[in-house]
Each structure stands twice: as structure tokens, then as C-alpha cells.
Amino acid sequence: MTTFRPLPQAEYRYGAYRLIPIRYEDREPIRAWRNAQLEVLRQAAPLTAEQQDTYFQRIVLPLFEQEKPGQLLFSLLHDSELIAYGGLVHISWLDLRAEVSFLVEPTRAADAATYRQDFLAHLRLLGQVAFEGLKFNRLFTETYDIRPAHIAILEEAGFQLEGRLRQHIQLAPGTFTDSLMHGQLAADYATAFGIAL
Secondary structure, eight states, rough: OOOOTTSSOOEEEEETTEEEEGGGGGGHHHHHHHHHTTGGGSOOOOOOOOHHHHIIIIHHHHHTTOSSSOOOEEEEEEETEEEOOOOOOOOEEETTTTEEEEEEEEEHSSSSHHHHHHHHHHHHHHIIIIIIISOOOOEEEEEEETOOHHHHHHHHHHHHEEEEEEEEEETTTTTOOOOOOEEEEEEHHHHHHHHOO
């Protein structure tokens, strides 16, 4: 299995979940998921297959060769089935911090209990990568204020509300929503998941 250079291990496990470095073959399902959930993404228009292929070839694949890549993207598997992807983006190696990204397959996203379980597993596994493996100090997120269930899961996982950007995102012409900023320190992660760091 190909892995990112800075990672101390090739995969991370929690129960039936496995977090592995993003696979080239996952690009098409990921594209479909992104196009189906534009309202929660910082993506203005649907992606074409050609755009996705180009992104993977020019941006994603070179990350595997870099000592300190700007992002670490992962495929999340449940019982060996691809169900989500995400990772650590906008990494600052100097400051030992990164933004969390996560997107799950749309039918799983539509079921509240499944979404909660998947997202909590993803956050726990990303904490293993960031805090246990890479010894990062901080993770952060930006979430549109139209996602109260998503925000509740972040807070359950130890993320603290750190700020509100008022009317920061235009959802439709003349319709704005706030962005909520959450942060998690290594100690917050350890407390939320009962892990000794």
C-alpha cells in the first residue's frame, strides 16, 4: 500500500473502520459524492471526470512523494467498503496544525445515526494520524451554520467553538449563512476519546 512519507504507519484502524491513504481508484465515487453535496462544500460547480482525473494526477499523486505535503488525504473504509474520504488539509508543518475535511457517501450522510458513527470514527482516526502519529498541536474546522448535527458531532469529539464568521457564505443570491470555526488541541482529543497521549 502506498503511503505518505511523513506517516509512521500505512493505515489506521478503529473497530470496523480503516483510514488509508487516498486511492486513485476512489476518485470517481468521490467526484459523485462531491457533486451531490455542493451545498456543504467550498466548491462552486459540479466536477467533470476530466477535472477530477487532472486533480488527482497533478495535485494528489505528487503528495505521496513530498516530505511535508500541504494535505494528507484518506479513504475511509467500513468493513473494507469505501464510505467516505477526507483528511488533513491546509497543513502548517511549522505550526503543527491542519484543517479537517470529511465527506461521506450521500445515503450514509442522510441517515443521522450512521453519519454520526462514521464522522466520529473519522475524527478519532484523524486524531491518531495528527496527534499520535505526527505530534500535531491543533486541528480546526470551518462549518456552515446550516449543519447543526455536524456541529454537534464535532463538539462531541472534543472540538471547541472558537468563532463565528457572520454571513460569511452566500448559499444562493441574497441568502447568506455564518461559518463556525472549531478547534481541537491534542488534550481535547485525548479527553474526548479517553486516550492517553
